Amino acid sequence: MRRNSPLVPYLFVLPLICLLAFVFGLSLIRLVEFSFKQVRGIDGPWIGLRNYELVLGQPLFWESVIHNLKLFLTIPVMVMVALVLALLLYERLPGWRIHRTILFLPYILAIPIIAVVMKEMFQFSGPVNAVLTALSLDFMVLDWIGSADVALWTVMGLIVWRETALGVILFLSRLMALDESLIEAARLDGASWRQRAWHVLIPQMRGVIEFFVVISAITMLSAVFAYVYVIGGGRGGPGTATMVIELYIFNALIRTSLPGIAAAVSVLLFAVSLLLIWALFRVRRREEA
Amino acid sequence: MTTTARRSPTGAGMMDRRRLLQAGAGLGALTLTGGLAGRALAQTPTLDMWWWGEQELPGLQAYLDKAIAAFTEAQVTPMLQDTAVVISQFQTAAAAGEPPDLQYLWNGIYHMESVWLGYLAHLDGLMDDGLLAASNHGPLSRFDGHVWRMGWYPLPMPWYYNKDLFDKAGLNADAPPATWDELLAACEALKTAGVEPFGGGVQDGYWAEWYITHGLSQNLDSVGDAVNLFIGDLDFREPRYHQHWVKLQELRDAGFLNKDMASLGLYPGIDLCVNGQLGICSSIGTRLPADAKTTNGRIGCMVLPVFGQGALAGRPVVDMQGMGIAAGSEAKEAAASFLNFLNQPAQLASFWEATGWIPAASGFDDSVITDASVKDLWTRWGKGDPITNITNLMPGQFYEQAAIPTGQNIITAGMSGEEAGELAARVAQEWRDFNPDLVEKYQQWASELSAG
Numbered sequence: 206m207r208r209n210s211p212l213v214p215y216l217f218v219l220p221l222i223c224l225l226a227f228v229f230g231l232s233l234i235r236l237v238e239f240s241f242k243q244v245r246g247i248d249g250p251w252i253g254l255r256n257y258e259l260v261l262g263q264p265l266f267w268e269s270v271i272h273n274l275k276l277f278l279t280i281p282v283m284v285m286v287a288l289v290l291a292l293l294l295y296e297r298l299p300g301w302r303i304h305r306t307i308l309f310l311p312y313i314l315a316i317p318i319i320a321v322v323m324k325e326m327f328q329f330s331g332p333v334n335a336v337l338t339a340l341s342l343d344f345m346v347l348d349w350i351g352s353a354d355v356a357l358w359t360v361m362g363l364i365v366w367r368e369t370a371l372g373v374i375l376f377l378s379r380l381m382a383l384d385e386s387l388i389e390a391a392r393l394d395g396a397s398w399r400q401r402a403w404h405v406l407i408p409q410m411r412g413v414i415e416f417f418v419v420i421s422a423i424t425m426l427s428a429v430f431a432y433v434y435v436i437g438g439g440r441g442g443p444g445t446a447t448m449v450i451e452l453y454i455f456n457a458l459i460r461t462s463l464p465g466i467a468a469a470v471s472v473l474l475f476a477v478s479l480l481l482i483w484a485l486f487r488v489r490r491r492e493e494a
Numbered sequence: 495m496t497t498t499a500r501r502s503p504t505g506a507g508m509m510d511r512r513r514l515l516q517a518g519a520g521l522g523a524l525t526l527t528g529g530l531a532g533r534a535l536a537q538t539p540t541l542d543m544w545w546w547g548e549q550e551l552p553g554l555q556a557y558l559d560k561a562i563a564a565f566t567e568a569q570v571t572p573m574l575q576d577t578a579v580v581i582s583q584f585q586t587a588a589a590a591g592e593p594p595d596l597q598y599l600w601n602g603i604y605h606m607e608s609v610w611l612g613y614l615a616h617l618d619g620l621m622d623d624g625l626l627a628a629s630n631h632g633p634l635s636r637f638d639g640h641v642w643r644m645g646w647y648p649l650p651m652p653w654y655y656n657k658d659l660f661d662k663a664g665l666n667a668d669a670p671p672a673t674w675d676e677l678l679a680a681c682e683a684l685k686t687a688g689v690e691p692f693g694g695g696v697q698d699g700y701w702a703e704w705y706i707t708h709g710l711s712q713n714l715d716s717v718g719d720a721v722n723l724f725i726g727d728l729d730f731r732e733p734r735y736h737q738h739w740v741k742l743q744e745l746r747d748a749g750f751l752n753k754d755m756a757s758l759g760l761y762p763g764i765d766l767c768v769n770g771q772l773g774i775c776s777s778i779g780t781r782l783p784a785d786a787k788t789t790n791g792r793i794g795c796m797v798l799p800v801f802g803q804g805a806l807a808g809r810p811v812v813d814m815q816g817m818g819i820a821a822g823s824e825a826k827e828a829a830a831s832f833l834n835f836l837n838q839p840a841q842l843a844s845f846w847e848a849t850g851w852i853p854a855a856s857g858f859d860d861s862v863i864t865d866a867s868v869k870d871l872w873t874r875w876g877k878g879d880p881i882t883n884i885t886n887l888m889p890g891q892f893y894e895q896a897a898i899p900t901g902q903n904i905i906t907a908g909m910s911g912e913e914a915g916e917l918a919a920r921v922a923q924e925w926r927d928f929n930p931d932l933v934e935k936y937q938q939w940a941s942e943l944s945a946g
Binding site for chain 1: 907927
């Protein structure tokens with residue numbers, strides 16, 4: 206084959222494509238196949254769409270979906286907090302390097318570690334309520350992880366605290382790469398800090414903000430298992446107050462011996478994630494056009 | 495080459511012919527014996543054993559290591575399993591045709607599902623019949639006329655009460671409450687004395703399960719009744735089958751449950767009672783030797799005070815952990831031989847020494863128990879007229895989606911006992927819809943259990 210043949214680049218990546226197809230493609234095909242079977246052990250009879258019917262007709266599934274959707278509320282909070290912190294750090298306030306490290310620290314720690322520590326902190330008889338009581342703020346003393354009304358909000362708080370760190374680092378990296386002459390020009394024209402941030406800096410950060418939003422959306426949809434597993438006592442509790450789709454899948458597969466059901470929900474989750482990514486690319490393409 | 499490595503030109507240090515021959519003969523003999531030994535080792539069966547239990551009974555691993563070293567008929571390779579995958583790991587391996595030879599088995603449905611899937615071999619005919627019967631495997635190990643599991647160690651399930659706190663509240667520490675009215679009166683007295691009366695920790699869900707163990711059984715006439723609730727022959731919406739949740743609601747409404755119950759796990763909740771911060775809590779017998787020592791014998795054991803009308807009301811509960819042999823094992827005889835070995839008196843004594851706890855087998859010489867609290871528990875629970883833990887009959891789906899959420903929601907979210915019954919009935923129906931292939935097996939199991 207001639208070196209300048211258009212097929213050559215594809216041949217270079219072919220081994221990797223084969224490997225990916227084997228690792229992910231095969232699993233995906235098997236997952237879809239399982240979702241149409243009543244699996245016991247590692248196989249079972251074909252039952253058509255029955256698994257999907259059962260899942261979509263079960264209140265617990267929809268409760269899990271709603272909890273995942275509620276977690277989306279953390280995204281605007283994380284974006285705003287991360288933006289403000291990144292802009293403050295960009296101003297190179299005294300000790301900004303240390304602050305940057307401190308802010309990023311939660312993201313370096315494994316989720317189970319911080320979740321276990323937070324669970325201890327937020328127990329009804331734990332340090333958080335003890336401090337609130339000592340400060341005569343008894344009205345703020347809550348059963349943070351034991352109350353069905355509060356537990357999901359506690360999980361959300363923990364997610365915001367940890368995941369915002371990624372936003373800060375992403376935003377700060379983008380800010381560091383901006384052309385400083387524009388900012389200097391705005392400063393010379395008398396623009397205040399708020400005006401510089403709003404009219405000069407943030408518009409140039411649009412791409413990275415979008416990226417962070419999408420990453421966060423995928424996280425809220427399919428990567429919060431460790432948070433709810435630890436905070437919700439391993440079961441999405443109290444009751445079903447912190448049950449999310451990932452935990453639903455885990456329970457179906459591991460605890461209730463229903464691999465077919467777990468596969469059906471996984472396929473649904475995969476489809477929604479794909480839809481989300483597709484929507485993002487579409488929006489970006491339209492903007493670029 | 496270094497100087498020191500050089501041979502002497504005079505030949506000093508060189509091997510003479512006789513020594514060379516002697517060394518050659520020695521090496522030959524070594525090779526021969528080594529080969530024979532290797533062949534003998536190759537003929538010794540090897541057994542894979544997947545087990546669990548160190549998590550709830552510290553010392554079990556030390557005991558097993560010792561037992562395995564002493565067992566000469568096979569080479570046993572143990573693997574301690576994580577709690578979350580004890581069942582799924584075995585079932586997946588069995589379905590793939592590569593199960594371990596020996597598998598740790600929880601009671602009831604936790605191994606019966608594997609029986610129905612054909613993953614376990616029945617032990618009658620494999621193990622020594624006398625030893626199998628003496629292992630006290632319990633009624634939930636039987637199906638279709640066979641025994642599928644050996645009993646390994648028992649788990650009596652008492653309710654703890656703190657005798658010092660009973661004294662403080664002016665209650666008789668030697669006569670704990672036996673009826674529901676007596677319990678309410680005791681709780682009131684404890685509360686008045688400034689003590690949180692009743693509860694523990696429900697955050698991880700297990701307390702809710704144990705509460706059903708003690709509560710639901712009070713309105714059942716046989717263990718098979720519990721299965722009938724799941725297969726739909728009985729209904730959780732009938733008042734007697736959700737009365738236990740109504741009683742829990744009563745305790746909540748009276749303010750008798752400890753305030754941090756919803757945010758504490760099971761064991762930290764029990765610790766409250768042991769540490770003198772809680773009057774009454776649900777516990778487990780394996781904890782008692784240590785807890786009795788900590789409190790200098792001031793922990794008492796009782797059954798859940800009676801409110802129900804069923805034949806099982808007021809009887810102590812004893813669960814049983816066990817061990818079985820995979821149907822796909824290629825060394826079933828050797829595996830059975832190992833189980834027989836574990837039931838020998840010397841091994842039972844070794845179990846006690848390593849764990850400080852009682853093995854299940856009747857061959858255990860219980861005169862070695864010296865602690866008065868443990869002795870009392872063993873006399874009344876182990877050797878009394880106990881019932882099995884009925885939550886072991888629950889399908890996993892019911893356990894996760896009804897048993898645990900109901901208890902937690904009553905305690906934390908204002909759910910009523912009646913609403914808990916509604917939820918349980920709905921989830922039982924969902925289980926039947928999700929698992930039509932298992933319902934028939936459950937029906938057979940229920941009829942066998944009801945027949946005794």
